[in-house]
Amino acid sequence: MSILVGEDTRLAVAGLTGREGSYHAMNNRRYGTNVVAGITPGKGGQDVEGVPVFNTFRQAVAETQANTAMVFVPPRFAADSILEAEDAGIATIIAITEGIPAHDELIVFNVLKCNPDVRLVGPNCPGVLSPGKANVGIIPAAFFKPGNVGVVSRSGTLTYQIGNELAQSGFGNSTIVGIGGDPVPGSSFVDIIALFEADPETELIVMSGEIGGSAEEEAAEYIAEHVSKPVVGYVAGLTAPPGKTMGHAGAIVSGSSGGGQAKIDALEAVGVRVGRTPTQVAEIAVEILRG
Amino acid sequence: MDLLEYKGKQVLARHDVPQDPGGVATTVDDAVEIARGVGFPTILKAQVKIGGRGKAGGIKVANSLDEVREHATNILGMDIRGHTVRELWLQRASEIELEYYAAVVFDRSAKAPLVMLSTQGGMEIEQVAAEHPEALATLHVDPLVGFQPFQARRLAYEAGVDEDVIRPVGAMLATLYAAFVAEDATLVEINPLVVTPKREVVALDAKVTLDDNAMFRHPDNAGLDDSSEADPQEAMARQRGLTYVKLDGDIGIFGNGAGLVMSTLDVVAHAGGAPANFLDAGGGAKAEAIAASVEVILSNPNVKAVLFNVFGGITRCDEVARGIIDAYEILQPTVPFVVRLDGTNDVEARKLLADANLPHVYPETTMDGAAARVVELARSTEGAPAP
Numbered sequence: 001m002s003i004l005v006g007e008d009t010r011l012a013v014a015g016l017t018g019r020e021g022s023y024h025a026m027n028n029r030r031y032g033t034n035v036v037a038g039i040t041p042g043k044g045g046q047d048v049e050g051v052p053v054f055n056t057f058r059q060a061v062a063e064t065q066a067n068t069a070m071v072f073v074p075p076r077f078a079a080d081s082i083l084e085a086e087d088a089g090i091a092t093i094i095a096i097t098e099g100i101p102a103h104d105e106l107i108v109f110n111v112l113k114c115n116p117d118v119r120l121v122g123p124n125c126p127g128v129l130s131p132g133k134a135n136v137g138i139i140p141a142a143f144f145k146p147g148n149v150g151v152v153s154r155s156g157t158l159t160y161q162i163g164n165e166l167a168q169s170g171f172g173n174s175t176i177v178g179i180g181g182d183p184v185p186g187s188s189f190v191d192i193i194a195l196f197e198a199d200p201e202t203e204l205i206v207m208s209g210e211i212g213g214s215a216e217e218e219a220a221e222y223i224a225e226h227v228s229k230p231v232v233g234y235v236a237g238l239t240a241p242p243g244k245t246m247g248h249a250g251a252i253v254s255g256s257s258g259g260g261q262a263k264i265d266a267l268e269a270v271g272v273r274v275g276r277t278p279t280q281v282a283e284i285a286v287e288i289l290r291g
Numbered sequence: 292m293d294l295l296e297y298k299g300k301q302v303l304a305r306h307d308v309p310q311d312p313g314g315v316a317t318t319v320d321d322a323v324e325i326a327r328g329v330g331f332p333t334i335l336k337a338q339v340k341i342g343g344r345g346k347a348g349g350i351k352v353a354n355s356l357d358e359v360r361e362h363a364t365n366i367l368g369m370d371i372r373g374h375t376v377r378e379l380w381l382q383r384a385s386e387i388e389l390e391y392y393a394a395v396v397f398d399r400s401a402k403a404p405l406v407m408l409s410t411q412g413g414m415e416i417e418q419v420a421a422e423h424p425e426a427l428a429t430l431h432v433d434p435l436v437g438f439q440p441f442q443a444r445r446l447a448y449e450a451g452v453d454e455d456v457i458r459p460v461g462a463m464l465a466t467l468y469a470a471f472v473a474e475d476a477t478l479v480e481i482n483p484l485v486v487t488p489k490r491e492v493v494a495l496d497a498k499v500t501l502d503d504n505a506m507f508r509h510p511d512n513a514g515l516d517d518s519s520e521a522d523p524q525e526a527m528a529r530q531r532g533l534t535y536v537k538l539d540g541d542i543g544i545f546g547n548g549a550g551l552v553m554s555t556l557d558v559v560a561h562a563g564g565a566p567a568n569f570l571d572a573g574g575g576a577k578a579e580a581i582a583a584s585v586e587v588i589l590s591n592p593n594v595k596a597v598l599f600n601v602f603g604g605i606t607r608c609d610e611v612a613r614g615i616i617d618a619y620e621i622l623q624p625t626v627p628f629v630v631r632l633d634g635t636n637d638v639e640a641r642k643l644l645a646d647a648n649l650p651h652v653y654p655e656t657t658m659d660g661a662a663a664r665v666v667e668l669a670r671s672t673e674g675a676p677a678p
Contacts, residue, residue: 156604
């Protein structure tokens with residue numbers, strides 16, 4: 001098993017006819033992901049390397065039984081595209097687009113909150129990879145192999161760094177989930193950790209956080225009460241100065257909130273071992289896995 | 292984007308937030324002219340994006356043109372906690388009977404706007420929350436429904452607002468919320484919100500933060516950005532479309548992906564060094580973009596060594612290696628480079644660098660090893676004569 005994406009994934013791609021969208025969707029298909037449809041208003045009836053393009057998500061779902069959406073459209077259209085996928089009955093929506101206005105994300109989050117059957121991952125994320133099964137997004141799959149470590153992260157490249165170090169020690173991944181670096185992510189650490197806890201294939205969970213917001217603190221609370229599997233943590237941005245946005249829109253220490261040390265303290269207080277460098281994270285995970 | 296007070300006032304004026312008229316001056320003569328127009332007493336306020344202006348001597352009241360001249364001379368050019376005062380806001384000093392506080396905040400954790408109202412204005416809201424929690428009322432607004440009149444009443448009664456101004460305070464909150472949504476703001480804060488002896492409710496200050504990601508909806512707001520004058524490296528990086536933040540140390544940092552770059556800063560600090568910048572070259576960076584990044588990093592005179600830490604996903608390590616080689620040949624740097632490239636096409640990348648055989652370029656295979664190396668190199672160049 002894996003979480004969110006796997007052998008049952010039937011992927012519809014919003015923005016398939018765009019340069020980035022087609023490049024990554026075709027990469028995903030080569031990996032083995034079942035890419036069944038593209039959505040571009042006005043381009044219905046065309047195809048991209050044999051994948052049919054539809055004008056609306058509703059048509060795509062009706063014709064192809066798509067159950068997963070990948071959103072690759074520019075920021076000004078992305079919130080609309082996510083809401084369209086939800087309206088069409090898609091259960092898993094993965095939004096790669098970076099730069100969506102915060103107020104748009106707020107509307108999307110609050111609409112989707114009313115529909116418990118839908119899960120949004122992202123925006124501003126690298127996607128979801130279940131090694132050996134399916135890849136939806138831009139994660140370079142070559143570095144990962146199937147295994148028992150679930151990884152959830154606010155950062156793409158940092159995930160690759162940690163995953164690669166685990167792979168070099170001989171450990172693979174059940175699923176790798178990039179939840180993204182925006183202030184209002186569709187899925188939080190808590191949401192993804194809950195899925196990993198319920199996934200029989202996942203034996204250990206790595207969560208890679210960063211400064212800004214309070215998602216890591218909320219995860220610590222959740223782990224204390226609901227998680228039986230070992231969790232290894234990391235928090236990036238410990239030395240970042242307050243008031244400066246560090247690349248990710250959500251990575252900012254504002255006033256007394258969002259600081260890295262408080263996140264580490266919260267995680268360690270509930271028994272999560274936190275690595276001080278990505279290498280240490282992999283070392284701790286390996287130590288636990290080798291028991 | 293954080294706005295200076297007077298620019299925040301401009302944005303709020305579009306939504307008819309009650310405010311006193313005034314003007315902004317960059318010279319003493321301008322200040323005197325504006326004071327002549329608004330009348331006395333005149334209040335002069337340093338325009339900097341940092342709190343504690345009053346305590347630092349950046350806010351003064353003048354009762355004559357001579358006093359305006361004196362205060363403006365003192366405040367313009369003044370340094371307030373690292374921020375140089377280049378602009379002054381002048382307005383007629385309001386008659387103040389009560390000082391309240393009002394704000395609309397983008398609450399990330401709750402995924403909803405948070406509206407706050409307090410009858411203890413004029414001090415930091417954190418202090419109010421700690422010392423007078425009974426005077427602070429807050430509530431979350433469902434963004435799908437918007438701010439409702441009953442919510443304004445609830446806040447006003449809970450905060451203990453004087454009965455006779457509940458209506459205008461409520462109207463002010465509704466206006467601030469409307470401005471918050473319409474302008475794609477992440478913060479609108481009025482401190483103090485004053486009640487005058489005539490029982491009018493006026494916004495005396497304005498702290499507004501706008502969402503950079505929403506600028507495409509607000510072409511008018513692009514002109515409010517004054518960060519270009521802040522720092523030469525940050526201005527240069529902005530022109531080149533790079534994500535760059537200047538820091539206090541002496542080790543230049545180049546990386547890809549915000550999380551990995553943040554982590555690189557931490558690992559360098561962990562190894563005993565001090566990063567000079569945050570620079571995220573982003574996904575899929577090509578050789579030219581990399582050379583441009585290197586130029587920005589090296590234009591900071593504090594930089595004694597540079598660390599390249601790249602994990603190639605979409606970004607190809609061979610492209611990064613080519614960019615480093617190009618930059619090296621064009622810029623002829625006098626500081627050492629430590630290069631750690633892993634991921635897509637890393638083998639080709641390492642070969643390219645080895646073949647180029649550049650002096651003072653040190654390859655490393657691990658992130659921790661690279662950090663230790665760059666810290667050591669930065670230390671060993673300390674005290675070396677300038678090139």
